[in-house]
Amino acid sequence: MIPAAFEYHAPASLDDATALLAKLGDDAKILSGGQSLIPLMKLRLSSPAHVVDINNIPGLSYIREADGVLAIGALTRESELEESEIVRTRYPLLHDTCKVIADPLVRNLATIGGNLAHADPANDHPATMLALGAELVARGPGGQRRLPITSFFTGPFETVLRPGELLVEIRIPVPPPRSGGAYLKLERKVGDFATAAVAAQLTLRADGAVEAAGIGLTNVGLTPIKAVRAEAALRGKPLDDATIAEAAHLATGAAEPIADLRGSVAYKRDLVRVLTARALRKAAVRAATSEGGR
Amino acid sequence: MRVQLSINGETHEAEVEPRLLLVHLIRDVLRLTGTHIGCDTTHCGACTVLLEGRPIKSCTMFAVQANGKRLMTVEGLEQDGKLHPLQEGFMEKHGLQCGYCTPGMLMTSYAFLGQHPTPTETEIRVAISGNLCRCTGYVNIVRAVQHAAAALHEGAAR
Numbered sequence: 001m002i003p004a005a006f007e008y009h010a011p012a013s014l015d016d017a018t019a020l021l022a023k024l025g026d027d028a029k030i031l032s033g034g035q036s037l038i039p040l041m042k043l044r045l046s047s048p049a050h051v052v053d054i055n056n057i058p059g060l061s062y063i064r065e066a067d068g069v070l071a072i073g074a075l076t077r078e079s080e081l082e083e084s085e086i087v088r089t090r091y092p093l094l095h096d097t098c099k100v101i102a103d104p105l106v107r108n109l110a111t112i113g114g115n116l117a118h119a120d121p122a123n124d125h126p127a128t129m130l131a132l133g134a135e136l137v138a139r140g141p142g143g144q145r146r147l148p149i150t151s152f153f154t155g156p157f158e159t160v161l162r163p164g165e166l167l168v169e170i171r172i173p174v175p176p177p178r179s180g181g182a183y184l185k186l187e188r189k190v191g192d193f194a195t196a197a198v199a200a201q202l203t204l205r206a207d208g209a210v211e212a213a214g215i216g217l218t219n220v221g222l223t224p225i226k227a228v229r230a231e232a233a234l235r236g237k238p239l240d241d242a243t244i245a246e247a248a249h250l251a252t253g254a255a256e257p258i259a260d261l262r263g264s265v266a267y268k269r270d271l272v273r274v275l276t277a278r279a280l281r282k283a284a285v286r287a288a289t290s291e292g293g294r
Numbered sequence: 295m296r297v298q299l300s301i302n303g304e305t306h307e308a309e310v311e312p313r314l315l316l317v318h319l320i321r322d323v324l325r326l327t328g329t330h331i332g333c334d335t336t337h338c339g340a341c342t343v344l345l346e347g348r349p350i351k352s353c354t355m356f357a358v359q360a361n362g363k364r365l366m367t368v369e370g371l372e373q374d375g376k377l378h379p380l381q382e383g384f385m386e387k388h389g390l391q392c393g394y395c396t397p398g399m400l401m402t403s404y405a406f407l408g409q410h411p412t413p414t415e416t417e418i419r420v421a422i423s424g425n426l427c428r429c430t431g432y433v434n435i436v437r438a439v440q441h442a443a444a445a446l447h448e449g450a451a452r
Binding site for chain 2: 002005041043106
């Protein structure tokens with residue numbers, strides 16, 4: 001399949017990129033890993049007049065932990081996250097997530113920034129970033145601004161990013177001691193989108209009660225969903241069977257799935273219940289054995 | 295646009311339209327037809343080539359993006375008329391049935407064995423999970439990769 005013709009731009013700096021994007025406006029699409037954009041262009045679901053390739057801009061690919069924040073460059077590939085020692089040992093929720101995105105070949109090109117900015121409710125990073133309480137950094141012609149993840153997604157494939165702006169960094173607060181997380185995804189086969197997936201992040205007190213909880217849901221609504229009532233129900237409670245069941249029930253209530261080839265509404269809701277409970281248990285085990293708080 | 299890239303150690307130049315896919319440059323312009331187009335929808339991995347040593351789907355990248363880059367295709371496996379141990383392994387263990395997925399399987403496995411010289415069966419299966427075999431010949435494909443791993447190991451020890 002051949003995409004529609006377009007004009008190709010490969011700016012070598014962020015300033016050039018933002019100036020170009022501001023000038024071209026809605027006629028331009030940003031090419032990052034290209035693993036969503038190029039298939040869409042081949043199917044002609046997207047036919048941008050201009051493609052702005054940001055892969056030649058230096059300094060957008062890094063994983064750094066400093067000053068209480070894990071900072072990830074937007075152009076960092078999923079395979080780089082997967083292989084990162086920091087991510088593997090200290091951010092189990094993020095590690096779980098990048099291992100189940102698409103397939104290993106796609107992950108060699110796909111980027112974390114693209115996964116978020118594309119804002120497909122079926123993408124995996126959004127739920128994880130909601131659970132982790134991440135902050136995104138956007139850069140436009142007028143400078144940088146920081147965007148809380150909770151207000152980033154405004155609709156399917158829509159975000160608060162303005163024309164001329166691009167995502168440059170993802171910032172995750174370093175979890176305190178006794179923190180852990182897990183991402184559980186049911187997919188029909190490797191490479192498929194999630195039938196449903198749940199991201200859970202927990203911080204436990206010394207006595208085992210929940211200090212803080214984050215729960216994000218993938219592909220069960222028009223946007224990724226933060227299950228705020230489920231999170232609130234966990235706070236201050238010991239993580240026993242009754243508490244987990246209650247949180248899982250509330251997470252189900254937050255989901256707004258539609259019936260499709262992957263399952264009925266009732267099936268997907270129940271899947272959210274089961275995956276939430278399992279993700280919380282796994283997160284708790286990891287929290288109990290984590291050193292954390294560097 | 296003018297692009298210049300290295301494939302299997304040889305420099306190639308071509309004048310391309312921005313919308314030309316990398317796989318079409320490789321097959322139709324440069325006539326390296328060992329790389330296959332299977333699904334053309336980023337699912338099957340028949341078009342897998344190595345970009346700077348990493349396996350990627352060449353149907354999901356524009357040729358202009360490969361400007362100045364180093365690529366390797368299935369034609370680069372054979373050296374001085376001698377098949378690579380992976381190719382020997384696929385023959386020996388009947389790792390190809392119709393053969394359509396084979397170039398992709400070989401390139402993914404080549405990159406994988408470079409990083410994981412003594413893999414477990416599970417690690418092999420995860421590594422090739424982006425390459426689909428419609429004959430469902432995975433059992434023999436895994437054996438072929440194991441055969442190659444052992445042969446490479448022996449070669450290195452010798």
